[in-house]
Amino acid sequence: xxxxxxxxxxxxxxxxxxxxxxxxxxxxxxxxxxxxxxxxxxxxxxxxxxxxxxxxxxxxxxxxxxxxxxxxxxxxxxxxxxxxxxxxxxxxxxxxxxxxxxxxxxxxxxxxxxxxxxxxxxxxxxxxxxxxxxxxxxxxxxxxxxxxxxxxxxxxxxxxxxxxxxxxxxxxxxxxxxxxxxxxxxxxxxxxxxxxxxxxxxxxxxxxxxxxxxxxxxxxxxxxxxxxxxxxxxxxxxxxxxxxxxxxxxxxxxxxxxxxxxxxxxxxxxxxxxxxxxxxxxxxxxxxxxxxxxxxxxxxxxxxxxxxxxxxxxxxxxxxxxxxxxxxxxxxxxxxxxxxxxx
Amino acid sequence: xxxxxxxxxxxxxxxxxxxxxxxxxxxxxxxxxxxxxxxxxxxxxxxxxxxxxxxxxxxxxxxxxxxxxxxxxxxxxxxxxxxxxxxxxxxxxxxxxxxxxxxxxxxxxxxxxxxxxxxxxxxxxxxxxxxxxxxxxxxxxxxxxxxxxxxxxxxxxxxxxxxxxxxxxxxxxxxxxxxxxxxxxxxxxxxxxxxxxxxxxxxxxxxxxxxxxxxxxxxxxxxxxxxxxxxxxxxxxxxxxxxxxxxxxxxxxxxxxxxxxxxxxxxxxxxxxxxxxxxxxxxxxxxxxxxxxxxxxxxxxxxxxxxxxxxxxxxxxxxxxxxxxxxxxxxxxxxxxxxxxxx
Numbered sequence: 001x002x003x004x005x006x007x008x009x010x011x012x013x014x015x016x017x018x019x020x021x022x023x024x025x026x027x028x029x030x031x032x033x034x035x036x037x038x039x040x041x042x043x044x045x046x047x048x049x050x051x052x053x054x055x056x057x058x059x060x061x062x063x064x065x066x067x068x069x070x071x072x073x074x075x076x077x078x079x080x081x082x083x084x085x086x087x088x089x090x091x092x093x094x095x096x097x098x099x100x101x102x103x104x105x106x107x108x109x110x111x112x113x114x115x116x117x118x119x120x121x122x123x124x125x126x127x128x129x130x131x132x133x134x135x136x137x138x139x140x141x142x143x144x145x146x147x148x149x150x151x152x153x154x155x156x157x158x159x160x161x162x163x164x165x166x167x168x169x170x171x172x173x174x175x176x177x178x179x180x181x182x183x184x185x186x187x188x189x190x191x192x193x194x195x196x197x198x199x200x201x202x203x204x205x206x207x208x209x210x211x212x213x214x215x216x217x218x219x220x221x222x223x224x225x226x227x228x229x230x231x232x233x234x235x236x237x238x239x240x241x242x243x244x245x246x247x248x249x250x251x252x253x254x255x256x257x258x259x260x261x262x263x264x265x266x267x268x269x270x271x272x273x274x275x276x277x278x279x280x281x282x283x284x285x286x287x288x289x290x291x292x293x294x295x296x297x298x299x300x301x302x303x304x305x306x307x308x309x310x311x312x313x314x315x316x317x318x319x320x321x322x323x324x325x326x327x328x329x330x331x332x333x334x335x336x337x338x339x340x341x342x343x
Numbered sequence: 344x345x346x347x348x349x350x351x352x353x354x355x356x357x358x359x360x361x362x363x364x365x366x367x368x369x370x371x372x373x374x375x376x377x378x379x380x381x382x383x384x385x386x387x388x389x390x391x392x393x394x395x396x397x398x399x400x401x402x403x404x405x406x407x408x409x410x411x412x413x414x415x416x417x418x419x420x421x422x423x424x425x426x427x428x429x430x431x432x433x434x435x436x437x438x439x440x441x442x443x444x445x446x447x448x449x450x451x452x453x454x455x456x457x458x459x460x461x462x463x464x465x466x467x468x469x470x471x472x473x474x475x476x477x478x479x480x481x482x483x484x485x486x487x488x489x490x491x492x493x494x495x496x497x498x499x500x501x502x503x504x505x506x507x508x509x510x511x512x513x514x515x516x517x518x519x520x521x522x523x524x525x526x527x528x529x530x531x532x533x534x535x536x537x538x539x540x541x542x543x544x545x546x547x548x549x550x551x552x553x554x555x556x557x558x559x560x561x562x563x564x565x566x567x568x569x570x571x572x573x574x575x576x577x578x579x580x581x582x583x584x585x586x587x588x589x590x591x592x593x594x595x596x597x598x599x600x601x602x603x604x605x606x607x608x609x610x611x612x613x614x615x616x617x618x619x620x621x622x623x624x625x626x627x628x629x630x631x632x633x634x635x636x637x638x639x640x641x642x643x644x645x646x647x648x649x650x651x652x653x654x655x656x657x658x659x660x661x662x663x664x665x666x667x668x669x670x671x672x673x674x675x676x677x678x679x680x681x682x683x684x685x686x
Contacts, residue, residue, distance in 0.1 A: 001439050001442055003465050003466075005439075006431075006433070006442060006465050007465065009442065009443060009446055010429075010446050010460060013443075013446045013447060013450045014446075014450050014453065014459065014460045016450075016454060017450075017453055017454055017457060017458070017459045017460075018457070018459065019459045019461065020425055020426050020459055020461065021426075021461065023459065023460070023461040023462055024460075024461070024462055024463075028462070029426070029428070029461040029462040031425070031426060031461065031479075033376060033378075034378075035376075035377075035378055039382070041426075041428060041461065041462060041477075041479070042462065043428045043429075043430045043462060043463050043464045043475075043477060044430070044464050045430040045431070045432055045464045045465075045466050045473075045475060046466075047432045047466055047467070047468050047469070047470070047473070048469070048470065049468075049469030049470065050432075050466055050467050050468065050469055051466065082363055082374070083363050083364070083372070083374060083384075085372070085384060085386045085477060086353075086386075087386045087387070087388040087475045087477075088349075088388070089388055089390045089393075089473055090349070096344050096348075099344055099349060099352065100352060100356075103352055103353050103356045103357075104356060107356045107357050107359075107360075110357065110360055111359060111360055114360060114361070115360070116357065116360045116361065116362045116363055116366065117353065117357050117360075117366070117367075118362065118363065118364065118366040118367070118372040118374065118384065119366055119367055119371070119372040119384060119385065119386060120367075120386050121386045121387050121388045121475070122346050122349045122350065123346075123388050123389075123390055123393055123394065124390070124393050125390050125392075125393065125470075125471075125473075126390070126391070126392030126393055126471065127390070127391065127392065127468075127470030127471035127473075128468075128469065128470035128471075130388075130390065130432055130468075130470075130473040130475075132386075132388060132430045132464070132473075132475035134384075134386060134428060134430075134477040136374075136384070
């Protein structure tokens with residue numbers, strides 16, 4: 001069974017039990033509190049060898065990422081994070097200092113958004129390291145944003161450049177010691193360095209220590225012109241399809257509008273690879289993907305820029321029909337793109 | 344670092360972030376909802392080779408246990424379970440039928456108490472199987488029971504016999520195939536069998552598929568004469584010490600009153616081991632341990648029996664002072680007992 005088959009089997013078997021809200025299907029479960037507010041809950045598990053390798057990251061970066069991926073899910077619901085819970089299975093080979101630094105990385109990101117760690121579990125592991133984080137958030141029920149709320153003629157927007165994380169992963173696969181050579185450790189201190197090194201840092205950091213759009217998500221949840229929202233964890237080719245499938249609409253995406261960082265463009269030029277493909281299929285961007293009433297895009301963009309100092313990017317439109325049409329300069333492209341399928 | 348050192352390190356490092364309720368320290372975190380109600384949250388992680396071996400359990404029993412240990416934590420707070428979340432790291436070697444049966448075991452127990460599975464995560468694992476469950480519950484804020492609420496002269500009570508699970512574990516260690524020989528599979532069908540086989544079944548089932556005292560915990564939370572409560576996961580020698588330490592009291596326990604099943608007594612007789620030691624130190628009983636106003640024990644016991652058809656057991660008293668004094672027929676015993684310390 002792959003991931004989707006396992007989830008389908010769980011849904012089928014648990015069908016007899018009345019849910020206490022909206023369960024499997026969105027980035028978070030939604031549980032109404034009964035007072036106009038809703039609790040949202042998300043879980044992400046990171047396992048050694050699948051999501052990370054101990055030799056290509058640092059304990060601080062890993063602690064950061066374990067929380068970041070969950071923060072991104074709560075942000076994508078238009079909600080604010082309230083409390084995190086961390087369960088960890090620790091192999092006996094982890095040193096005390098490794099564990100202290102892991103906790104420090106987790107704590108730094110917790111501090112940044114004021115999210116307390118309220119519980120969890122710690123056990124020994126005879127196999128690899130596994131980290132399971134559950135994050136609770138809350139929002140006014142009206143502010144919750146779902147994948148299923150896209151409307152025909154909405155503009156499709158993303159919160160930042162795409163593909164950087166995928167390029168960072170490829171760099172680490174080519175050169176596992178890169179994280180140490182670059183001196184990355186989630187401190188995000190500006191270090192004077194040459195342009196090429198800065199470019200590599202940007203890409204590797206995007207992969208190992210993504211910064212969730214927590215404040216942006218909360219803010220977008222308060223804007224009624226924002227309809228559907230999710231975060232980009234498996235590549236926009238897959239995550240946008242979740243929106244179109246669940247909203248029973250189609251989408252057309254203009255490939256020339258997909259936002260690419262200069263760092264990604266430079267890297268792909270040197271490697272002879274296509275940055276747009278990396279941006280659409282790579283995954284682990286943890287940027288927000290949302291749809292906006294087409295008459296309100298200008299005002300939303302202005303207000304977003306005034307609040308955050310940068311602009312989200314418009315990449316396409318929600319259409320009648322089904323699936324995603326990829327355009328290049330307005331003409332249909334015959335290229336196909338697909339996101340990451342978990343085993 | 345062992346478990347306690349890791350938790351201490353987390354608490355130290357996260358100290359700067361204001362909590363949103365009561366965090367690490369009880370069986371569940373307690374998060375007030377602001378309307379006189381509180382949400383409780385618990386997490387437990389089970390890892391292959393540490394908490395279970397695939398050859399000494401069945402997928403249904405494991406699915407049951409993964410949820411049961413969390414239900415027990417919520418019960419011990421005096422709260423009702425609301426929603427579960429399961430994250431699972433699955434090695435590629437697990438067959439589809441294994442996974443279907445695991446889900447079935449989890450679903451049967453979910454159905455028994457009407458608890459929907461509202462989310463989670465599923466990932467591949469390059470190492471062993473790891474299962475991380477988060478359970479949310481809720482209760483009136485007044486009904487929440489804490490480890491820290493024991494009062495001097497309270498009577499100490501337990502919800503059932505102790506040590507059966509520890510004996511079941513020892514049996515499985517001696518004879519790994521026992522679960523299959525006994526035909527156990529969480530169905531709890533009454534099967535006609537001889538007394539010895541029935542005894543073995545009782546012990547092995549207590550270990551592999553403990554039944555949480557969910558309804559009892561909810562009910563005890565509604566009784567004001569119940570002061571402190573927890574569940575017995577690491578052995579009463581350790582779990583009662585959590586109550587005495589957190590309540591700044593002592594305890595005296597009468598060893599002759601520790602409730603032992605006939606099945607445990609028979610097993611220990613045949614093995615030449617001490618059933619009381621197994622009951623106090625073994626762990627994984629998942630029975631409730633609570634303290635009761637000494638003037639109300641009779642009434643509580645009567646009402647409990649009327650509601651559930653059996654009685655809880657009084658095993659000692661809360662005292663002034665510190666730590667636990669073990670008595671045998673009223674005289675201090677020089678034996679020492681300690682619970683399970685996690686690595």
